[in-house]
Amino acid sequence: MGRIRVATICLASKGYPTVEENRRYVLKLVDRILKVKPDLVCLPEAFTTFTIKGYRSLEELAEELDGPTIKVFSNKAIEGGCYIICPIITMHDGALWNSAVVIDRSGDVVGVYDKVHPVTSTYDYTIFEDGVTPGRDYPVFNLDFGCIGIQICFDICFPEGWIELARKGARMVFWVSAYNGGFPLQAYACLNRYYVVSSVRTDRSMIIDPCGRILAETDSMMNIAYYDLSLDYMVCHYDFNYSIPDLILEKYSDRIRVRSYRDDALFIVECMDEGLRIEDIQKEFNFESFQQYIDRHRYAYRCIHEGITPQPQKAAHGFRPQYQKWL
Numbered sequence: 001m002g003r004i005r006v007a008t009i010c011l012a013s014k015g016y017p018t019v020e021e022n023r024r025y026v027l028k029l030v031d032r033i034l035k036v037k038p039d040l041v042c043l044p045e046a047f048t049t050f051t052i053k054g055y056r057s058l059e060e061l062a063e064e065l066d067g068p069t070i071k072v073f074s075n076k077a078i079e080g081g082c083y084i085i086c087p088i089i090t091m092h093d094g095a096l097w098n099s100a101v102v103i104d105r106s107g108d109v110v111g112v113y114d115k116v117h118p119v120t121s122t123y124d125y126t127i128f129e130d131g132v133t134p135g136r137d138y139p140v141f142n143l144d145f146g147c148i149g150i151q152i153c154f155d156i157c158f159p160e161g162w163i164e165l166a167r168k169g170a171r172m173v174f175w176v177s178a179y180n181g182g183f184p185l186q187a188y189a190c191l192n193r194y195y196v197v198s199s200v201r202t203d204r205s206m207i208i209d210p211c212g213r214i215l216a217e218t219d220s221m222m223n224i225a226y227y228d229l230s231l232d233y234m235v236c237h238y239d240f241n242y243s244i245p246d247l248i249l250e251k252y253s254d255r256i257r258v259r260s261y262r263d264d265a266l267f268i269v270e271c272m273d274e275g276l277r278i279e280d281i282q283k284e285f286n287f288e289s290f291q292q293y294i295d296r297h298r299y300a301y302r303c304i305h306e307g308i309t310p311q312p313q314k315a316a317h318g319f320r321p322q323y324q325k326w327l
Contacts, residue, residue: 002274004145006172007038007226008197010205010218015051019061022048023069030076030084033224039145040083042199043073045153045176046098049089050201058131062091065101065109074107081105083143085150085199087176090114095133100150100176102141111141115152116161138164146171146231153177156184166192171231173197180204186212193235193290210235210268211261230257232278233270235290238262240317242325244287245269256281266290286316 009029016022026047033041048069049061063069069088077084083104090099090112098115114135118128128134138161140149149165151173165173172195175185180202189196190212199205203220207227216225236244245258245267255273271278282288292315300310320326 002145002232003228003230003272004039005037005226005228006040006042006195006197006207007033007036007224008042008199008205008207008218009033009044009224010199010203011044011047011201012203012218012220012223013201015201017051017053019048019052019069022051023072027072027076029223030073030080033226034076034080034082036226038080038082038226040085040143041080042085042174042176042197042205043087044199044201044205045087045100045178046089047087047201050178058089058096058129059091062089062096065090065092065112070101070103070109074103074109077103077105078107085174085176087152087199089132096131097135098129098132098152100152100174102143102150104143110143111139113139113150113152115155117152117154117158119154138168140165140168140170149173151175153179156181156188159188162188162192166194170194171233174199177201181206186214195229195231209259211259211264211266213259213261228272230270230272232276233268234278234282235266235268236287237290237293238265238267239293240315240320240322241267241287242321242323243327244285246325247285247327248281252276252281282316286318288316 073084073086085100085102087100090097098118100113101109102111104110116135118132118134121127121130140147147169149170151161155161175198177200180200181198185196186208189208193210196208205218206214207216208214216227218225248256257270257272259268296313303310
């Protein structure tokens with residue numbers, strides 16, 4: 001898997017009266033970000049249509065999955081040799097959707113997420129986003145560098161979608177939106193232990209790590225942000241593992257990135273070299289993930305609650321000290 005470069009943009013609340021002008025504006029930003037050779041570029045929610053006024057029906061603005069916007073950004077994906085997440089209003093399967101279309105490095109559409117939670121556009125909650133149909137599913141997409149999921153704007157208010165994407169194995173979730181989103185994005189990243197990348201029509205698109213820290217972000221002056229990372233990572237608890245970060249860095253140097261968050265009692269081990277795998281590093285240094293640590297406790301608690309004496313568990317850390325370095 002190894003190192004990848006993820007890029008995002010913001011629109012800084014800038015838009016134009018026509019779909020064509022909005023498309024040209026975003027193309028200009030994509031041309032700029034392609035100069036840093038990203039592996040994936042994420043664009044904001046419904047970026048071609050959000051400024052359009054005076055239409056009779058949303059159908060006038062919706063595009064097929066092989067429509068002009070997808071064709072233009074498919075060509076850009078080929079040009080840049082990267083994935084592009086392209087959110088637009090679509091018409092497919094006989095209905096209107098607020099969609100995020102996943103375009104691969106060859107310019108092919110490899111997946112679509114249809115927003116599950118469009119926001120009401122009427123006082124009586126009978127019409128959503130001027131005619132958008134609520135989606136039903138939370139698909140994940142297996143790209144050549146790892147598994148991703150997508151959420152759109154008002155989905156931020158519904159934790160179940162974010163939890164489901166984690167359950168399905170997403171290592172990174174992209175949130176495309178009309179607004180910045182704020183702290184909940186960091187909370188979802190931390191609680192679900194995956195990367196979150198936002199792309200917004202306002203000014204603060206972010207790249208957030210699996211412990212909820214912001215690694216890169218845009219603002220009203222700088223419309224693009226990017227960061228090098230790997231989806232072959234593990235979040236670990238410091239208990240029984242105090243010396244593990246030092247040992248890994250001593251042997252592997254910058255081939256593995258370790259980020260330490262002492263206040264959280266957590267650290268992240270991330271394989272930046274495609275010749276290394278986190279499973280092998282875990283076995284070499286005898287440590288377990290934060291999730292495994294939590295699950296061991298849950299098993300013991302459950303036994304006690306059921307009146308059963310918990311069976312001894314053989315953890316990777318063995319008899320190492322729990323709260324101090326041993327080397």
